Structure formats: structure tokens, C-alpha cells
Amino acid sequence: MTILRGISLVCTFLCLEQLNALGVPRALGSSDRVIVSPSVAKADFLNLGEELSAVVEGGAEWLHFSVQDGQMVPKISFGASLIASCREKFPDTIFDVKLGCIQPEYKIKAFCDAGADIITVHPESTLQLGAVINMIDKEGVAPGVILNPGTSISTVEHVIPQCQVVVVMLVNPGYGGPKYMDQAITKIQHLRALKPDLHISVDGGVNEKNAPLLLKAGANVLVVGGGVFKADDKRAAIDRLITGVVPVVNGKSE
Amino acid sequence: MDCSLSDTTPLGDKRVTHDLRVRGGGGGGGGGGGGTEPYQDVSAMAEEKGEQPYPIVSPSLLASDWSNIESEIERCVKAGLPHLHIDVFDGVFLDSPYALTFGPQMIEAMRRCSKRHTCKILLDVHLCVYGPARYVEAMAKAGADRIIFQWEAMAKQANNNNNSTDDTIGQLEQAVELAEAIREHGMRCGISINPQTGVDEILPLLESGLVDLVDILAVEPGFGGQSFQESALGKIQQLRRWIDAKGDESHQVDIKLLVDGGINAETSPLVIEAGADILVAGTFLFKHPSNISDGVKELLSKKE
Numbered sequence: 001m002t003i004l005r006g007i008s009l010v011c012t013f014l015c016l017e018q019l020n021a022l023g024v025p026r027a028l029g030s031s032d033r034v035i036v037s038p039s040v041a042k043a044d045f046l047n048l049g050e051e052l053s054a055v056v057e058g059g060a061e062w063l064h065f066s067v068q069d070g071q072m073v074p075k076i077s078f079g080a081s082l083i084a085s086c087r088e089k090f091p092d093t094i095f096d097v098k099l100g101c102i103q104p105e106y107k108i109k110a111f112c113d114a115g116a117d118i119i120t121v122h123p124e125s126t127l128q129l130g131a132v133i134n135m136i137d138k139e140g141v142a143p144g145v146i147l148n149p150g151t152s153i154s155t156v157e158h159v160i161p162q163c164q165v166v167v168v169m170l171v172n173p174g175y176g177g178p179k180y181m182d183q184a185i186t187k188i189q190h191l192r193a194l195k196p197d198l199h200i201s202v203d204g205g206v207n208e209k210n211a212p213l214l215l216k217a218g219a220n221v222l223v224v225g226g227g228v229f230k231a232d233d234k235r236a237a238i239d240r241l242i243t244g245v246v247p248v249v250n251g252k253s254e
Numbered sequence: 255m256d257c258s259l260s261d262t263t264p265l266g267d268k269r270v271t272h273d274l275r276v277r278g279g280g281g282g283g284g285g286g287g288g289g290t291e292p293y294q295d296v297s298a299m300a301e302e303k304g305e306q307p308y309p310i311v312s313p314s315l316l317a318s319d320w321s322n323i324e325s326e327i328e329r330c331v332k333a334g335l336p337h338l339h340i341d342v343f344d345g346v347f348l349d350s351p352y353a354l355t356f357g358p359q360m361i362e363a364m365r366r367c368s369k370r371h372t373c374k375i376l377l378d379v380h381l382c383v384y385g386p387a388r389y390v391e392a393m394a395k396a397g398a399d400r401i402i403f404q405w406e407a408m409a410k411q412a413n414n415n416n417n418s419t420d421d422t423i424g425q426l427e428q429a430v431e432l433a434e435a436i437r438e439h440g441m442r443c444g445i446s447i448n449p450q451t452g453v454d455e456i457l458p459l460l461e462s463g464l465v466d467l468v469d470i471l472a473v474e475p476g477f478g479g480q481s482f483q484e485s486a487l488g489k490i491q492q493l494r495r496w497i498d499a500k501g502d503e504s505h506q507v508d509i510k511l512l513v514d515g516g517i518n519a520e521t522s523p524l525v526i527e528a529g530a531d532i533l534v535a536g537t538f539l540f541k542h543p544s545n546i547s548d549g550v551k552e553l554l555s556k557k558e
Binding site: 041044045046047048049050067068069070071074075077079080081082085086091101102105106107108109110111160 | 316320324343345349353355356359366388426501
């Protein structure tokens with residue numbers, strides 16, 4: 001029995017290795033831990049491979065690809081080809097793709113093929129959100145939704161059972177500006193109660209100062225930008241975000 | 255910008271000069287590995303020798319490794335290809351999920367690359383998006399040298415006569431407005447036409463003297479794996495005749511003909527013979543079995 005179990009374990013391991021090589025989406029794991037997901041848009045595009053390696057080695061489990069098509073969000077960022085270029089370099093990292101695109105139903109396959117492990121969409125981008133979530137799910141990729149500050153949870157409640165990730169935007173995407181912290185915290189608490197094992201991601205000016213508050217409310221994924229890419233010691237910066245340690249300045253905690 | 259625009263001359267005498275001569279990168283490269291030998295610019299070197307500098311090859315970076323764009327640009331420039339072609343597609347105007355490429359941030363990164371290596375790169379941005387006027391300022395700030403906008407993105411306006419020629423008047427007005435805005439922001443301007451569009455539609459725009467390049471697409475933009483459409487050859491020939499005829503008249507016309515789509519060793523001699531000045535090649539160069547330089551030689555070699 002032990003030998004058989006050993007053989008089956010080896011076979012499973014080999015299959016997983018082959019599956020990874022084939023680019024089959026990776027499982028997200030439990031939402032009991034804090035995950036740092038650096039936003040690729042904040043890295044230096046001249047040397048993405050190096051920049052992203054540095055944060056992955058520093059402890060980032062996910063990489064956040066914020067795709068923007070100039071329509072859903074007022075900027076054009078990048079598309080499937082950039083994601084595919086990065087995929088080969090990071091075989092074990094979760095590619096967290098946020099689709100700021102209109103009509104995502106016609107784009108899902110391209111991003112799945114490019115190597116997305118997660119695809120989140122705006123409910124406002126499509127006439128039938130449920131159908132889009134189904135499409136993502138069928139590809140074996142983790143589906144999710146993005147809640148802009150103006151988006152209420154009621155618009156996505158019907159798909160939450162199928163979603164593995166919900167992104168709570170702290171700012172209006174593509175515009176920046178002031179953060180909607182109170183509304184975000186309320187949404188996070190509501191989402192955590194609605195689906196305990198959901199990965200709740202926060203995005204839009206997340207930093208060491210506001211991360212502890214967001215984590216306390218129930219978020220577990222932090223999409224971060226320049227603070228991590230510009231840090232000399234990326235592991236320390238990522239650890240501080242994960243542990244919620246508030247930086248001390250002039251002898252006082254901020 | 256590295257180029258000068260003579261925008262105060264009368265209409266029809268819009269001479270554009272550009273100097274692609276590059277300074278040697280020796281010593282300034284630092285520990286990064288690139289830039290210990292001077293970048294070669296084949297067209298400038300040919301000009302110095304008194305030879306015809308065109309046709310040239312302009313690499314399309316769509317097919318390159320986007321996780322390592324600095325190295326990819328170095329590869330191009332070291333192979334004598336500082337004239338880079340970047341397709342900015344939004345996946346909206348071109349209704350293809352693969353047609354969402356990059357925005358101003360990538361252009362800015364590429365411009366930084368040229369500053370870092372003290373070499374001159376000509377960045378041609380093919381802006382094939384919905385509402386291209388929105389991106390002119392951002393592209394200028396990012397460091398684009400030229401914006402090539404898509405003719406078919408200029409919406410046709412309603413007319414009362416249902417006269418087909420009147421449809422293009424609205425497009426022409428929009429195109430002129432956009433071209434003027436591009437030039438006001440210090441960039442050069444080109445016009446791109448897809449396979450369905452005839453050359454006659456853009457001749458009035460060319461008459462305005464605001465554009466110095468025509469981008470003839472030899473495949474349907476936004477979809478990979480297509481073959482070169484031979485209808486492009488007729489367009490190149492027609493435009494070549496038009497440009498040469500205009501050059502024979504009193505005013506000078508300096509409009510370059512660029513062809514993009516399906517360019518490889520089989521199709522390159524055809525487009526060169528038809529009169530193309532700039533050949534945009536992507537996959538053929540970046541996925542060439544030996545290296546980019548050999549790919550360029552194959553594209554530009556004269557076949558018996």
C-alpha cells in the first residue's frame with residue numbers, strides 16, 4: 001500500500017510538472033494568508049523581466065497585470081502579448097490579470113492563452129456578467145470581479161459563489177485621485193462575510209500606512225506599486241506589508 | 255526631438271529632414287553590457303557615401319520579447335536598425351482580442367532606452383485606436399517621433415447628398431485636424447491605410463503636405479499569421495507614381511512609402527521593386543533562425 005501510495009504521489013508530481021510546463025493555470029490556495037501582488041504597470045517597462053524577478057524573489061506570490069483598453073479605463077496599458085512574454089520567465093507565479101476592457105467576453109480566450117491564472121472583469125464592461133464568469137471558469141482560470149468605488153456588491157452578488165477573487169478599487173481606475181477608504185472597508189467586510197474563502201484584493205494607492213487597516217477589515221491580497229519596485233530591500237518592504245507593521249518615523253508610529 | 259520640421263513653409267513645400275546619425279556608445283555603457291561599439295545606421299552611412307539610403311528595414315517590435323525590451327532594442331540598433339515601428343492598438347477599434355498592445359508607457363520606456371545608450375532611435379508609433387486624438391499629447395510626452403494614424407479611424411460624417419465622395423470629406427477634415435495636432439506637438443505625421451482602402455481616398459490628405467509617410471498595410475491589422483496581400487503592390491506603385499509626379503512639379507514632396515504585413519524574403523523584392531522605401535518586418539527578424547542582421551540582408555538583397 002505504501003509503495004502504491006508512493007508511486008501515485010510521484011505520478012501526481014510528474015503530472016503537475018508537465019501541467020505547469022503546459023501552462024495550465026495554477027491553483028490560488030487558501031485566502032488565510034496575506035498575498036502581495038505587485039502591479040506590473042508600476043515596474044520599469046524597459047526591463048520587466050528583471051524588475052518582476054526582484055519582487056517575486058522578494059516574496060510576491062502574485063503579479064498583477066492591469067490591462068487597460070482606453071475605453072473601460074481611460075488609458076491603454078498592455079495586452080496579452082506582454083503577459084505571454086512574461087509567462088515563460090515566471091512558471092510558478094500567479095498571474096493576476098485585471099481586465100479593464102469593454103466586452104471582455106471576446107477577449108477571455110486570448111488572456112487565458114497568454115497565461116492568466118486569474119481574470120477579473122468589471123461588471124459594467126459586459127451586458128451579461130454571469131456568462132463572462134462562466135467562460136473564465138470553463139477555461140480553468142480563476143474568475144473574479146472588480147468593484148470600482150461606484151460599483152455596489154449587489155451587481156455582482158449572483159456571481160460571487162463562482163468567483164475566487166474580488167478586487168476592491170480604492171480609487172477610480174485610470175484616474176487616481178482621492179481614495180474611497182470608508183466605502184472600501186465596508187465592502188471588504190461585507191464580502192468576507194458573504195464568502196469566507198474569497199481572495200479579497202485591494203488596489204489603488206495601497207501602501208504600508210493603509211495596508212494594516214485594509215487587512216484588518218478582511219482583505220488578504222495587496223496590489224502595490226512603486227513602493228515595492230523602488231525599495232532597495234524588496235523582501236523587507238513586502239514583509240512589512242504582509243505583517244502589517246506600521247513604519248516608525250521620528251520615534252512615532254504613523 | 256531629434257528631427258526638425260519645416261512647418262513654416264507654404265503648403266506643398268513641407269520638407270522634413272531627419273538625421274539618424276548616431277554617436278558611438280563607447281564608454282558610456284556602464285556595467286549593463288550594451289553600447290561598447292558604435293551603433294551603425296545603414297541609411298546614414300549610405301548617405302555619406304552618396305548612395306541611395308532607401309529602402310530600409312524598420313523592425314516591428316510586436317514580435318519581440320516584451321519582458322526584455324532593452325535588449326531587443328539593442329539587438330535592432332546593433333543590426334543597423336534604429337528606426338523602430340511600434341503598433342499601439344487598443345483592441346477596440348480593431349476588433350480582435352490580440353489587438354491590444356501597448357500605450358504611452360511603453361513608448362516612454364523605449365525613449366529612455368535611447369537616452370541611456372546615447373543613440374538615436376526613430377520611434378514610429380502606428381496609432382490604430384478608437385479616438386486617436388486623445389493620445390497625441392501622451393505620445394508626444396512619451397517621446398514618439400512620428401504618429402502614423404489610421405485613416406479608417408476618421409469617422410465618416412453624415413451628408414445630405416448621399417454622394418460617396420462626400421463621405422470622405424468628413425474623414426479628410428478629421429484627418430487634417432489630427433495631423434495638425436500631431437505636428438503642433440512636435441511630432442511628424444504619417445497615414446496608414448488598411449487593405450480595403452484605396453489610395454485615392456488619401457490623396458487629398460497627401461496634398462495638404464501634413465504627412466510625410468504612407469503606411470500601406472498588406473495584411474488585415476490585428477490578426478496574426480496572415481499572408482501578404484498582393485493588392486498592396488498596386489498601391490505602392492500608384493503612390494510612387496503620384497509622389498514622383500509631384501516631385502517633378504515646382505514644389506518638392508518628401509513622402510516615404512512604408513509597407514507592413516507579411517514581409518519576408520519572398521515578398522521583400524516585390525515591394526522594393528514596386529517602390530517601397532521602408533519595409534516593416536517583425537516575426538521574420540525576431541524569429542530568424544540565425545540573427546537579425548542576416549534577416550535584414552535577406553530582405554534587402556537584390557534577387558536575380
